[in-house]
Amino acid sequence: MQDMLVNLYALDKCSGALWLEKKISKQSESKYLLDDVVIRKLNVYETHLLVEWVGLHFSAKWQSEVRVAMSRQPATVWVATYQKQIMGFACYDTTAKGFFGPTGVAEDYRGLGLGEVLLYKSLESLKELGYVYAFIGGVGPREFYEKSCGAKVIGDSEQGLYQDILPENKVD
Numbered sequence: 001m002q003d004m005l006v007n008l009y010a011l012d013k014c015s016g017a018l019w020l021e022k023k024i025s026k027q028s029e030s031k032y033l034l035d036d037v038v039i040r041k042l043n044v045y046e047t048h049l050l051v052e053w054v055g056l057h058f059s060a061k062w063q064s065e066v067r068v069a070m071s072r073q074p075a076t077v078w079v080a081t082y083q084k085q086i087m088g089f090a091c092y093d094t095t096a097k098g099f100f101g102p103t104g105v106a107e108d109y110r111g112l113g114l115g116e117v118l119l120y121k122s123l124e125s126l127k128e129l130g131y132v133y134a135f136i137g138g139v140g141p142r143e144f145y146e147k148s149c150g151a152k153v154i155g156d157s158e159q160g161l162y163q164d165i166l167p168e169n170k171v172d
Contacts, residue, residue: 003157004136006100006149008127014120014149015113037087039117042077044070050079053086054104060168062102069094078121080105080114090118092126092134096161099135100126116148123149137161 042050047070051063069077069091076094080087088105095101100122105114126134136145137160145151 001138001140001158001160002142003154003160004139004142004145004151005154006123006134006136006145006151008123008132008134010150011120011123011127014123015116015147036082037114038081039121040079040081042070042075042079042089044075050077050086050089054089057106058102058104061165062104065091065094065102076125078118078125080109080118082109088114088118090115090122092122093129095137096135098126098131098133099137099161101136115144119145119148 047067050070051066054063054066066077066089069075072093076092078090078092080089086106087109088103090100090103092100100119103115103118103122105112105118123134135154136151139145139151139153142151142153
């Protein structure tokens with residue numbers, strides 16, 4: 001996996017910015033309008049709820065990063081909710097300065113554009129902090145980031161920040 005670089009001067013071209021102007025819908029009987037989905041910063045007193053949710057949907061490593069993001073002042077976590085239920089989250093300036101991630105959307109809510117809007121809001125926040133470029137480390141869905149925000153692969157970045165990671169303890 002490689003790292004990617006995003007030009008924060010070009011945020012107006014991000015697909016997440018466009019999402020904010022249209023409704024989203026799920027491919028089932030449920031329909032969500034933009035007014036029903038809340039995209040906001042997570043409150044410190046809600047940390048335990050997001051940490052638990054991330055553990056259920058993703059990994060313990062990401063839980064650690066959420067805790068760090070929530071220890072910042074102000075916190076560096078965006079969350080998407082529907083009827084007070086977490087749909088997805090995105091951290092920034094957490095793993096390293098100027099880095100985006102981790103981020104994730106619950107499986108039931110993928111394909112709605114939430115990942116794009118959480119990415120956009122996080123990149124916008126990094127720009128507000130004074131960064132000119134943002135890093136996305138150890139990218140999995142490269143095409144998503146290329147399409148969503150014009151991210152470019154950083155050559156020779158396979159080693160990146162995520163090396164010598166301690167293994168998970170397996171309890172039988």
